Amino acid sequence: MGTSTPELLPGTLYLLVMRTLAAGPLHGYAIAKRIKESSGAFLTVEEGSLYPALNRMLVKGWLKSEWGLSESNRKARFYQLTAKGRKQLEQEDKEFRSMVRAIKLVLDNA
Amino acid sequence: MEFRNKIAFWRGRREFDAALDEEMAFHVEERTDELQRSGVPREEALRRARVEFGSSLKTAEDTRREWQFTWLVDVIADLRYTARAMRKEPAFWLVAVVSLALGIGVNTAIFSLSVEALMSEPSVRDSSTIALARLGGNSHAGMPQFQFVRDAKAFPDVAGLREDGDINWRNGDETQRLFAMRVTDNMFEMAGIPVLMGRGLRPGEQDTVVISSRMWRGRLASDPNVIGRSLVLDGRPHTVVGVLPENHRTLFGFGFHPDLYAPVQGIQARVQLYVRTPEGTSMETARERLRLVGAALDKEMPEREIKYANDIRFTPVSGIQRVTSEKSISLFFAMLMTVVTLLLVIACLNVSGLLLARASSRGKEFAIRKSLGAGQSRLLRQLLTESLLLSVLGTLAGLALNLILTRLVSNVDLNLPVPIVLRIDPDWRLMAYASGIATACALLVGLLPAWRASRASAGDALKQSEHQVSGRLTLRRGLVVAQVATSLIILTTAVLFARNLVESLFTSPGFDLDKTLYASVRLVPESYPDAASRKALVMRAQTALAGVPGVESVATSGMIPFNDDSTYGGTIRTDISPEPKRIPRHVNRVGPGYFRTMGVPVLSGREFLDNDDNVVVVNQTFARLAFGDVPAVGHAVRFGEREVSIVGVVKDSKYAWMSDHQRPAVFECYQMSTGGSRAAIVNFMIRTPLDPETLVKSLRRTLNDVDTSAAVEVKPMKHAMGMALLPSRVGAGLLGLMGILGLVLTGIGLYGLMAYSVARRVREIGLRVALGAAPGRVLGLVFREGAWLVGIGLVLGLGASYFVTRPLARYLVEGLSTADPITYAAVSVLMIGAGWAACLVPARRALRVEPMEALRYE
Known part of the structure; x- marks a missing residue:
């Protein structure tokens, strides 16, 4: 379970997952690992939220999944961005950046 | 997209579960491999990976939920769970559903009754565009005025109706009096009244009638050839042209149910005006049109006393507006509705108490569900689902009860001087009301236990056993106190009416009830075209009656006490003061010897004599209000333009209702009225020293001999109290029933609480007994608690009743206050008795507690 890692901002988990998948299909474990590494071990995605989130995005049609073999030669489920997901990613990416910029402006200047 | 995906999931949900398990297992394995690579031993790595992953059950549950129509799945789960609970505790569910069914059944039955009596939909085409029009504040208009309004063409159509018409039916050698609704010949066309067989009355027809289905099935024995059959009515043959359907409701409303419809006779008749307003016209526009017609009428037929254009009233024949016009009736139904609502509240409190008891014994179950991850809202919803299901079941059972009750009421014969039949059929209003009630009950019943459950913490409940859970029963006690208080209000109302009935039976009405009879004779109007011929007949009948053995005296009377009423509201002036006074008064026309016959003492002055003119007799209250301390006899009173002198003052008595108390009354000297539908009715009051019952036959025969075409009714006054006692009878009957129901429900509530309380304290009681407590002390434990609850409820309930019952004063006899x-x-x-009874069984249970068993009991 997550130790004392900071809580993700609400709604950002979808964004992080989609961004991670933008480079190509990955299985769940790899997604979690990739996010952790890319954040310099700062962010840990809890499994308890990762799988519901992945499935939520499947329902919404942002992702699709298929079974394949992992590097360790095990059967694994690979997730992949759909066209709809890519559009969603672009939009959320843009919104998030402007939000961060705005927050930063306030923190610096107010 | 989402919807389609979810449906697809629903089909492949089994494969999904397997795949998800596989995916999660893969996750853990990968992590184990990684840990192992970093030097952790295999066993330890596996353990750590599992711990890091957390509860795979919960993750699977959450993941699956993303694919489901969550609410639907939850509702199904809740219902399934509830159904299981029901099978496990049938007694609880039975008591709860029966409680609710009683409350809801009685409540909706009274609702149906009130709606039928006050707001029934008349059997006409498009009732929303028909309205009752009153010109110049008069309830009825003369035929010339009717024709004027109709011909003014301000409205698509106008028809007239006379509700209190009687007609004599000569059937073999018997003459029966029927209730006829007199209508203008265009009424059936204007209103579009549906018929079962034949057709309605047509314009230009004189001697045709449309009969009610009751008349057809009853007096005419369902004659298949009834259409075209000839009935001798008021001495002339009339042809039956149609039969009304069973569920016919008149435009007049209030359950008024005539035997037949016949055309209005003669130019003298006065009718209520019913107008058809054009589609889409607002009531305001229609009223303004009517005012213009009234103004034109004032020009055309000026009257000295009234201006037709003033006081224009326009009442739709259906809907809520009717209700306000009949205050006394509406108030009576409002009271009934209040009482049944209270009754329903008691029933709900009962079920709420039961649910609370159940909730506290379910504390453990809820704690377990909570610690397994059930959300707060999930548990609340479970509770609300249960109460909703309860109230839906209760409502369904209640509606079944409603059907039985209303069927009973529909068939009750009220024994009234007017034909009233309340046909109560379940309709959309009942359904709408019942669903509202069901929702309200679900909330009322479920909210408290839900609120309570939401505050219970999982840890505490798990640590304790059922018999230690939450020491306080404050909430349930509060409910029982509320029940006691509420049922006291109902009981008070019921007992007030019962007392009223008893008092009414024993209170003297102010005249000799036991030595008088009345004879009501309805003549065929056409046989007595003028006042002189009618007067001759009255004289002949009076002489004949006086000659009957056993008759002490006979007097004519316009109205039979307790069977008819009239109130005049206009101002009066006396000759001792120029100030006009408003004294609303009962007015009756009575003949010479009336007061002697009735046994009403004349306090000063004299009774009427033959050929008295321009004199009145007043009662003492009228004399006091009009003249104060000045003796009234010999003084003059002006009623409008007419001045009369007072020749006598009589003692107050009751006139129309047992609740008449110091009601001002004015008596004028009896004369045959010159017109109107009552013209043909002559009433005699007869005094005898014998048992009045023994005279009925000879009096009837005597009157029949005077005129064979007249319809005669003879009854001892004792039996003529139908209307006077109606409010008390209905009130005492219905309310008594509800009072008992409320008492029983409250008793059940108290019993439940006490039984539960004793069960919880078995260990304590056992300990006390073991330490040598006497049985009396053990009993005291139980009864003291019961006494406190009933006591507090009693104080609150009596206090509330004192205020709540005040408006009922108008139905109560003199000397009986609320x-x-x-x-x-x-x-x-009554309440203490019920409380005692409710404590009895739990107390005996407490007495039987075996110390050793109780201490081991867990």
Whole structure:
């Protein structure tokens, strides 16, 4: 379970997952690992939220999944961005950046 | 997209579960491999990976939920769970559903009754565009005025109706009096009244009638050839042209149910005006049109006393507006509705108490579900689902009860002087009301236990056993106190009416009830075209009656006490003061010897003599209000333009209702009225020293001999009290029933609480017994608690009743106030008795507690 890692901002988990998948299909474990590494071990995605989130995005049609073999030669489920997901990613990416910029402006200047 | 995906999931949900398990297992394995690579031993790595992943059950549950129509799945789960609970505790569910069914059944039955009596939909085409029009504040208009309004063409159509017409039917050698609704010949066309067989009355017809289905099935024995059959009515053959359907409701409303419709006779008749308003016209526009017609009428037929254009009233024949016009009736139904609502509240409190008891014994179950991850809202929803299901079941059972009750009411014969039949059929209003009630009950019943459950913490409940859970029963006690208080209000109302009935039976009405009879004779109007011929007949009948052996005296009377009423509201002037006074008064026309016959003492002055003119007799209250301390006899009173002198003052008595108390009354000297539908009715009051019952036959025969075409009714006054006692009878009957129901429900509530309380304290009681407590002390434990609850409820309930019952004063006889001490004592005794009975079984259970068993009991 997550130790004392900071809580993700609400709604950002979808964004992080989609961004991670933008480079190509990955299985769940790899997604979690990739996010952790890319954040310099700062962010840990809890499994308890990762799988519901992945499935939520499947329902919404942002992702699709298929079974394949992992590097360790095990059967694994690979997730992949759909066209709809890519559009969603672009939009959320843009919104998030402007939000961060705005927050930063306030923190610096107010 | 989402919807389609979810449906697809629903089909492949089994494969999904397997795949998800596989995916999660893969996750853990990968992590184990990684840990192992970093030097952790295999066993330890596996353990750590599992711990890091957390509860795979919960993750699977959450993941699956993303694919489901969450609410639907939850509702199904809740219902399934509830159904299981029901099978496990049938007694609880039975008591709860029966409680609700009683409350809801009685409540909706009274609702149906009130709606039928006050707001029934008349059997016409498009009732929303028909309205009752009143010109110049008069309820009825003359035929010339009717024709004028109709011909003014301000409205698509106008028809007239006379509700209190009688007609004599000569059937073999018997003459029966029927209730006829007189209508203008265009009524059936204008209103579009549907018929079962044949057709409606047509314009230009004189001697045709449309009969009610009751008349057809009853008096005409369902004659298949009834259409075209000839009935001798008022001495002339009339042809039956149609039969009304069973569920026919008149435009007049209030359950008024005539035997037949016949055309209005003669130019003298006065009718209520019913107008058809053009589609889409607002009531305001229609009223303004009517005012213009009234103004034109004022020009055309000026009257000295009234201006037609003033006081224009326009009442739709259906819907809520009717209700306000009949205050006394509406108030009576409002009271009934209040009482049944209270009854329903008691029932709900009962079920709420049961649910609370169940919730506290379910504390453990809820704690377990909570610690397994059930959300707060999930548990609340479970509770609300249960109460909703309860109230839906209760409502369904209640509606079944409603059907039985309303069927009973529909068939009750009220024995009234007017034909009233309330046909209660379940309709959309009942359904709408019942669903509202069901929702309200679900909330009322479920909210408290839900609120309570939401505050319970999982840890505490798990640590304790059921018999230690939450020491306080404050909430349930509060509910029982509320029940006691509420049922006291109902009981007080019921006992007040019962007392009223008893008092009414024993209170003297102010005249000799036991030595008088009345004879009501309805003549065929056409046989007596003028006042002289009618007067001759009255004289002949009076002489004949006086000659009957056993008759002491006979007098004519316009109205039979307790069977008819009239109130005049206009101002009066006396000759001792120029100030006009408003004294609303009962007015009757009575013949010479009336007061002697009735046994009403003449306090000063004299009775009427033959050929008295321009004199009146007043009662003492009228004399006091009009003249104060000045003796009234010999003084003059002006009623409008007419000045009369007072020749006598008589003692107050009751006139129309048993609740008449110091009601001003003015008596004028009896004369045959010159017109109107009552013209043909002659009433005689007869006094005898014998048992009045023995005279009925000879009196009837005597009157029949005077005129064979007249319809005669003879009854001892004792039996003519139908209308006077109606409010008390209906009130005492219905309310008594509800009072008992409320008492029983409250008793069940108290019993439940006490039984539960004793069960919880088995260990304590056992310990006390083991330490040598006497049985009396053990009993005291139980009864003291019960006494406190009933006591507090009693104080609150009596206090509330004192205020709540005040508006009922108008139905009560003189001397009986709504703050009647006997009533209050009686309800207190009843309630204490019920409380005692409710404590009895739990107390005996407490007595039987075996110390050793109790201490081992867990």
